[in-house]
Amino acid sequence: MENTTVLWCSMSLVVGAVAGSAIAKWILCLDGQQPFLPRLKCIGCGESFRAWRRLPVVGYFAARGRCQCGHRLDSSIPVVEVVTMTLFAAFTLAYLKFGCQTVAEVRPDWQWYYGRLVFHLILIGLLIVATGTDLRDYFIPDQVTMSGTVLALVAAFGTGDFQMMHVWIDWSHEVPGLNGPYIPDWIKHHRHLHGLANSLAGAVLGGGSIWLLGRLTKIVLGEYSVGVGDATLMLMVGAFVGWQPVVFVLCLAPLCAIAVGLLVWMVVGRPYISFGPYLSIATLIVLFSWTALWVPNRLIFSHWPTMLGLALGTLTVLLLLLLGLRGYRSIPARRV
Ligand SMILES: [Zn+2]
Numbered sequence: 001m002e003n004t005t006v007l008w009c010s011m012s013l014v015v016g017a018v019a020g021s022a023i024a025k026w027i028l029c030l031d032g033q034q035p036f037l038p039r040l041k042c043i044g045c046g047e048s049f050r051a052w053r054r055l056p057v058v059g060y061f062a063a064r065g066r067c068q069c070g071h072r073l074d075s076s077i078p079v080v081e082v083v084t085m086t087l088f089a090a091f092t093l094a095y096l097k098f099g100c101q102t103v104a105e106v107r108p109d110w111q112w113y114y115g116r117l118v119f120h121l122i123l124i125g126l127l128i129v130a131t132g133t134d135l136r137d138y139f140i141p142d143q144v145t146m147s148g149t150v151l152a153l154v155a156a157f158g159t160g161d162f163q164m165m166h167v168w169i170d171w172s173h174e175v176p177g178l179n180g181p182y183i184p185d186w187i188k189h190h191r192h193l194h195g196l197a198n199s200l201a202g203a204v205l206g207g208g209s210i211w212l213l214g215r216l217t218k219i220v221l222g223e224y225s226v227g228v229g230d231a232t233l234m235l236m237v238g239a240f241v242g243w244q245p246v247v248f249v250l251c252l253a254p255l256c257a258i259a260v261g262l263l264v265w266m267v268v269g270r271p272y273i274s275f276g277p278y279l280s281i282a283t284l285i286v287l288f289s290w291t292a293l294w295v296p297n298r299l300i301f302s303h304w305p306t307m308l309g310l311a312l313g314t315l316t317v318l319l320l321l322l323l324g325l326r327g328y329r330s331i332p333a334r335r336v
Contacts (some may be wrong), residue, residue: 005096008114009089012121016088017056019125027132028074028272041273044071052072056081080132087124087284091191092117094288096101100165101290112161119162120154120287123148127280130233136277140229143324149155152239156199160191165244165291168200169302198242206238207231210279213315217322223298230275237283244301245286248293251310252282 025040033043041048044067049329053059060078067073094100095117108116126148130140156162166187187194210231217225257278285294300306 001097005093006326008096008117009092010094011083012088014087014256018079019088020084021054021056021077022245023084023125023128023132024074024077024080026129027076027080027136030108030129030133030143031136033074041067042067042071042073045069057085076132076136080128084125084128088121089273091121091124091288096122099291100288103165103291103294105169106163108161112159112218115159116162116164118290119152119217119240122151123237124284126236127220127283131277131278133279134229135275138274139228140233140276142229142232145229145232148236149239151198151230152236153199156239157192157196160195162195163198163242165198165242165294167194167201167242177254199239202236202238202240202242202246204238205243205248207235209246209250209315210234213318216315216319220319226275231277232275233279237279239259241286244294245290247307248286248297249279249282249309251314253278254321256281256285256315257321293304 022035040054047067047069049059049067053063055062059079060073063073065073065075065078101116103121129144133144134140150265168184168187212224213230214224214226214228217223234246234249237249240248252277257275260278260281272314300310
C-alpha cells in the first residue's frame, strides 16, 4: 500500500476515535442526559471524568465501565466509539485504496479528491448521531440534520467539486473518441453553481420523496409511517451526495429493512419499526460501493421512462413494506 494511504488510514482511525467520543456524548446530550459542554459528567455524582477516563474506548474499559463513585457509564459510549473508528478507517481505505467512488465522469482536482473524502467522513459521523438517537428514542433531531444540510450546501457551493456525479450528463451528445459521455460546457464554466445545483437536487429528491411517502402512507394507511425526521435525514443525505446516489439509497433502504428487519425479528421476536437506521445503512452502502453501483446502472439515468418506472416501483415496495409492519404498531413501544 502506498504511504499516503497508510498515513490517511491511520489518521482517520485516530480522528474516528476522537470523533466517536464526541458523537457518543452528543447522542447522550440529545437524549437529555448530558450538557454538551464542557465535559462528560457522571449522572450519579455529577463529577467530571479525569483526563484518562475520557480517552476514547480505552478510557471506558480501563475504568471497567464505571465512574469513581461506582455509577455505571452508558454502555453506548464504547459502541459508538468503536463503530465510528471502524467506519472512518474502512471508508478511507475503500476510497483511497479501492477507489470506491472513482468513476470516469467525475474527476475532481486532487485537493478536492481528498476534500471529498473528509466531506463524506463528516456525513458518516452525522449518520451515526442520527442512527444513535433514532435507536434510543425513535427520534432524529433537526439539530443534526438541518446543520448537516446547511454545511453540505455551503461546502458543495464553495468547492464546486464535491459531487459523486454531475447533476446532468448529456448521453445523447456522444463525442467520437471520447471515453465516456459528453459533459456539458456550463458545468466546467460554472462549477460553484453546479456544485450548489447538484447538492440542492439531491436534497429536494431525498427530502421530497420521503415526505411524499409519508403523505401516501397517511392517505393509504391513515397514519404517518415515516416521520419528519426521516425526511430531514434524507434532505441532509441528498445535500451531501447528490440526486443519483439518493436514487440508489431509496432503492436499497427497503431491502436493508427486509434483511435487517428479519434478522432483528428472529433475534428479538419483533421487527424494528423505525425507518431512519435503514436509510443510514443504505447511504453507507452507496458511499462504500458507488463505482460498483453506478457503472452497470448509469444508462438508466439517461432514460426517463425507466426512471419513472423505478420511482413508482420503489414507492410501491415501500408502501407494501410499511403496510406489512403496521400491525406491529399496536404493540406498546419499548426500546429494542
Ligand atoms: Zn460518579
